[in-house]
Amino acid sequence: MILCFDIGGTAIKSAEAFCADDIRPGARVPTPGGDFARFAAVLRRAVSDASTAPERVAISIAGVIDPDTGRATVANIPCLTGRRLVADLTAELGLPVDLANDADCFALAEAGIGAGRGHDVVFGLILGTGVGGGLVVRGELINSAGGFAGEWGHGPVAQRIIGDQVLPAFACGCGQTGCLDAICSARGMERLHLHLTGEALDSQAIVAGWEAGAPAPSHTIGLWLELLAGPLAMVQNMLGAGIMAAGGGLSNSRPLIAALDRALRARILRRLERPLIVPAECAIEPGLVGAALLGLSRRGRALA
Structure with a gap:
């Protein structure tokens, strides 16, 4: 045991x-x-x-x-x-x-008994309090001795200009500015919405507003998807994951995960007709x- x-x-x-x-x-x-x-x-x-x-x-x-x-x-x-x-x-x-x-x-669990079963390369995609992940290749963690593999939410890569929208480089808890973790985590989404609208809403309310078609939350989520999809496409092109299993609080919105999946698949080299990002399944x-x-x-x- x-x-x-x-x-x-x-x-x-x-x-x-x-x-x-x-x-x-x-x-x-x-x-x-x-x-x-x-x-x-x-x-x-x-x-x-x-x-x-x-x-x-x-x-x-x-x-x-x-x-x-x-x-x-x-x-x-x-x-x-x-x-x-x-x-x-x-x-x-x-x-x-x-x-x-x-x-x-989390990635091991999804690769073993969750959404990643049957796939050689599984990326556990965390979208919640933080933006992060873990990588499992043929049933084994890629960083079996520890380390920072899968931490795609850190590094100064967040877009500053999307269309005619200019965004600040938010400070991140890791000590850098411009990390995806600082603008696309649950708290980051709230920070982004406050910057865009002056309205303080929690992430659940922003996502619910987007699902209902409200204009301000829809604008925030549109930018959130743009901010995430490009860097995540680079991650996918490098890893060649068969599946990305999404966990964390933001993954509770299946429409949000489906929208991110569509945005990602439009940007990667491999053309997939099936979903690549799916909700985690480990019960x-x-x-x-x-x-x-x-x-x-x-x-x-x-x-x-």
Whole structure:
């Protein structure tokens, strides 16, 4: 059995994975973000409370592991930042530890049991609090040792001029200006709408207004689609993904995902008559499923 954790700034969720078709979600407990000893104690308690002794631990986490140093950067769990997290948790738990970030685990889940089944190259497309993604090739993460692969939302590439509309280069949390994350995430869409109209609406209201045909939200969403579709076409031309599975809060609008799919397919080299961007299908928590699939694959290698 693989003991799986999906760890965010608010909560630690767990599951027991016996195989890809038998993943059993378990407890949810608050994340002790400021104290590593307490954080490790929560995981040790889950190990001791497991229904059967786990063979290894697999973790999805909202952070990044530097592939050269093994050190973690986890903005919303300060006690983990700067640690060689895999090594530290292996020592604390006395078990092999597999770890990937949440976007990568989302992509693994969709490739394994979701919308990406049957495709060699699957891009997990995150459109929510952030713009990001993860890449799975033939069932394996492209960045198995950690790193920043799939983070297409960062870099100063957002268009400033679309038709007669001039847009500002919004500052991004990564320290740059002009990132897609800063203008096309849920908060970015709100920032864009406020700039265009002077009206403060949340992203759900903007999307709902667009779906209803309201002029101001329709203008905002039209520009949002233009901002995303070009850079995403470059990503697709480079990756050759068979499917892009969309997750995150904005993906809850199927008309919005369908509109982005049409805009993307009009801009890529390969002409596709079928959808390329589709809503994610993983019914269970994708972080837990992705962690489970990661741990199960590593267990298979260890037994080989």
